[in-house]
Amino acid sequence: MRTSEIIGDSPADQKDPRWHIRVRGLTKSFGPHLVLKDVDLDLERGKVNVILGASGAGKSVLIKHFMCLLRPDKGHIYVDGTDVLSLSPKQLSLFRRKFGLVFQFAALFDSLTVEENCAFPLKEHTKKSTSEIRDVVNDKLVALGLDGTQKKYPGELSGGMRKRVGLARALVLEPEILMYDEPTTGLDPLATRNVDEMILDTCQRYNVTSVVISHDMASVFRIADRIAMLHDKKILEAGPAAMIAKSQQPFVYDFLHASGVSAIDGGRTPDSSHAAGHGGSIDKLGGDPT
Amino acid sequence: MSEAPPPPPPGETKPGMGVSEVSHTKRKVPQPYLQAAAPEKKVTVPGALWQGVKDTGAPVQRFLDMFGGHMIMMAKSLAWLPRRPYRPKNYLEAAEYIGFGSLPIVLLVGFFTGAVMSLQSIFAFKAFDLESFSGGVTAKAIASELGPVLTSLMLSGRAGAGIATELGTMRISEQIDALESMAVNPLQYLVLPRLVAATIVTPILGLLFFCIGMGGAWLVAIILYDVPQGQWVANLRNITAPIDVVQGMIKCAFFGFMVTLIGCYQGFNAQGGGRGVGIGTTRAVVLGSVSTLILDYFLSDILLSIFGSGRGG
Ligand SMILES: Nc1ncnc2c1ncn2[C@@H]1O[C@H](COP(=O)(O)OP(=O)(O)OP(=O)(O)O)[C@@H](O)[C@H]1O
Numbered sequence: 001m002r003t004s005e006i007i008g009d010s011p012a013d014q015k016d017p018r019w020h021i022r023v024r025g026l027t028k029s030f031g032p033h034l035v036l037k038d039v040d041l042d043l044e045r046g047k048v049n050v051i052l053g054a055s056g057a058g059k060s061v062l063i064k065h066f067m068c069l070l071r072p073d074k075g076h077i078y079v080d081g082t083d084v085l086s087l088s089p090k091q092l093s094l095f096r097r098k099f100g101l102v103f104q105f106a107a108l109f110d111s112l113t114v115e116e117n118c119a120f121p122l123k124e125h126t127k128k129s130t131s132e133i134r135d136v137v138n139d140k141l142v143a144l145g146l147d148g149t150q151k152k153y154p155g156e157l158s159g160g161m162r163k164r165v166g167l168a169r170a171l172v173l174e175p176e177i178l179m180y181d182e183p184t185t186g187l188d189p190l191a192t193r194n195v196d197e198m199i200l201d202t203c204q205r206y207n208v209t210s211v212v213i214s215h216d217m218a219s220v221f222r223i224a225d226r227i228a229m230l231h232d233k234k235i236l237e238a239g240p241a242a243m244i245a246k247s248q249q250p251f252v253y254d255f256l257h258a259s260g261v262s263a264i265d266g267g268r269t270p271d272s273s274h275a276a277g278h279g280g281s282i283d284k285l286g287g288d289p290t
Numbered sequence: 291m292s293e294a295p296p297p298p299p300p301g302e303t304k305p306g307m308g309v310s311e312v313s314h315t316k317r318k319v320p321q322p323y324l325q326a327a328a329p330e331k332k333v334t335v336p337g338a339l340w341q342g343v344k345d346t347g348a349p350v351q352r353f354l355d356m357f358g359g360h361m362i363m364m365a366k367s368l369a370w371l372p373r374r375p376y377r378p379k380n381y382l383e384a385a386e387y388i389g390f391g392s393l394p395i396v397l398l399v400g401f402f403t404g405a406v407m408s409l410q411s412i413f414a415f416k417a418f419d420l421e422s423f424s425g426g427v428t429a430k431a432i433a434s435e436l437g438p439v440l441t442s443l444m445l446s447g448r449a450g451a452g453i454a455t456e457l458g459t460m461r462i463s464e465q466i467d468a469l470e471s472m473a474v475n476p477l478q479y480l481v482l483p484r485l486v487a488a489t490i491v492t493p494i495l496g497l498l499f500f501c502i503g504m505g506g507a508w509l510v511a512i513i514l515y516d517v518p519q520g521q522w523v524a525n526l527r528n529i530t531a532p533i534d535v536v537q538g539m540i541k542c543a544f545f546g547f548m549v550t551l552i553g554c555y556q557g558f559n560a561q562g563g564g565r566g567v568g569i570g571t572t573r574a575v576v577l578g579s580v581s582t583l584i585l586d587y588f589l590s591d592i593l594l595s596i597f598g599s600g601r602g603g
Pocket residue numbers: 030035053054055056057058059060061062104
């Protein structure tokens with residue numbers, strides 16, 4: 001259970017290297033509208049951490065706090081044991097380079113072409129030459145099936161293509177922590193599988209801590225190591241994917257099973273394999289890379 | 291009376307029975323109406339008074355909030371001026387957008403402003419046979435007032451509105467958040483270049499306004515109304531001095547800075563989708579125009595006390 005995994009709240013405990021990001025008592029409201037109340041959450045280093053929750057539950061708001069794009073009304077966020085709220089603006093700017101964020105609606109710069117969008121973080125933060133940058137960007141774009149769009153403007157792309165460009169832009173700097181806000185919503189099944197594999201691959205190859213928000217259960221159980229469920233302004237349940245898959249908590253159970261995709265078959269964690277054979281499963285598509 | 295202490299009416303300091311008696315009778319009458327409207331809320335006279343003061347003061351508070359917001363944005367942006375990276379490309383793009391983009395309209399307006407000023411003053415001076423003074427009067431008016439003010443109005447309608455829309459769209463589509471998430475300061479990247487560019491480019495626009503305005507005036511006076519050119523030019527030099535033009539350009543620098551700051555502020559603080567961006571754009575134009583006229587008075591006052599009214603020679 002979640003409570004057993006939260007060991008303590010003294011600053012010394014925040015240094016536990018297993019947890020990359022720790023959130024304690026986070027409360028946030030917009031005007032009179034309370035969105036998050038006393039959220040406690042731990043995200044494991046080098047693993048894929050999925051955050052689930054109903055639409056409007058505050059998932060996007062929550063992950064924006066991790067890199068201080070939003071400031072909480074109350075509470076603390078520790079990244080690598082540092083309280084991010086205590087950082088000075090200059091330190092904050094350095095700190096943010098640890099992160100890559102794929103925005104829910106891509107948030108591409110519409111005055112720049114696809115290529116320039118992806119090159120933007122490299123131009124700002126590295127000393128790479130123009131041709132090196134072009135190579136890196138091209139590699140990422142080709143890997144995401146976006147070859148040929150380099151000179152187009154975001155306005156000329158479809159929603160799914162924009163999303164993948166946003167993904168490419170977050171990947172080019174190879175940050176320590178990658179946060180994906182619904183990376184596969186609106187993609188076709190093949191592109192979804194492609195993106196899922198990309199998430200897993202980056203996570204494993206570079207030992208990146210990944211934070212994924214997703215509504216697509218098939219894809220969640222393909223990639224998740226840990227799952228946290230955000231409900232009613234709080235984390236309702238959090239833990240290893242296999243454990244959450246077997247949860248008897250009524251809301252969690254409903255949420256996982258409503259789409260008809262059987263959660264339990266596809267879990268990456270070996271100890272969930274005994275439950276294989278559930279009917280109606282379509283989640284073998286992705287192929288388990290482990 | 292178990293409710294909040296009764297309000298001492300102004301001037302009434304008598305303690306004890308007298309006070310409660312007064313408020314009791316005063317309260318009796320409105321009570322049922324108030325309770326029918328809002329049964330839960332206790333309405334006391336000081337409470338209502340305070341609410342009234344707050345409501346009356348709300349626009350003042352909003353104004354102060356907004357004014358303070360502009361000042362903070364200005365200070366924060368300018369603090370980035372000496373810091374790396376400098377990104378000259380952003381400055382050039384902003385200068386092109388604000389300056390080059392506004393050039394046609396500024397020239398058009400300038401030409402006809404000069405022409406009509408000339409026309410009016412020729413007819414006004416005709417009765418005294420002083421048509422040759424029209425050039426000097428036109429030049430004085432354009433250089434110190436009409437040029438800067440009309441340039442600034444054009445700028446707030448074009449560049450101010452454009453900037454508010456662009457930054458507002460970037461705000462609501464999370465592009466500004468994206469900049470921040472990539473550790474790029476949006477004030478440094480978006481606002482500072484526009485402020486600097488506008489401050490440099492607007493005086494040039496003002497100067498061009500003056501030049502083409504005088505072209506229009508010359509055309510009307512010399513070509514259309516046969517005013518003797520020699521006298522026209524001599525009077526022009528007598529009435530208007532280069533310092534008038536310089537004063538106008540100084541005004542332009544302030545106007546350009548302010549109009550752009552307002553545009554940036556409205557864009558940056560846009561919220562709530564396309565409607566929000568639209569509101570921000572409208573505000574940018576209205577605020578920009580109104581504050582141009584207000585600032586113009588104070589700037590004129592200051593500049594006149596520094597330079598005096600220039601006399602040609
Ligand atoms: N900038 C803001 N100003 C005011 N309210 C906001 C703002 N951002 C988010 N909210 C509110 O916070 C709540 C949570 O929004 P959020 O975008 O985090 O939802 P979400 O869980 O990401 O939903 P979805 O799955 O649909 O993306 C919503 O009710 C929204 O109205």
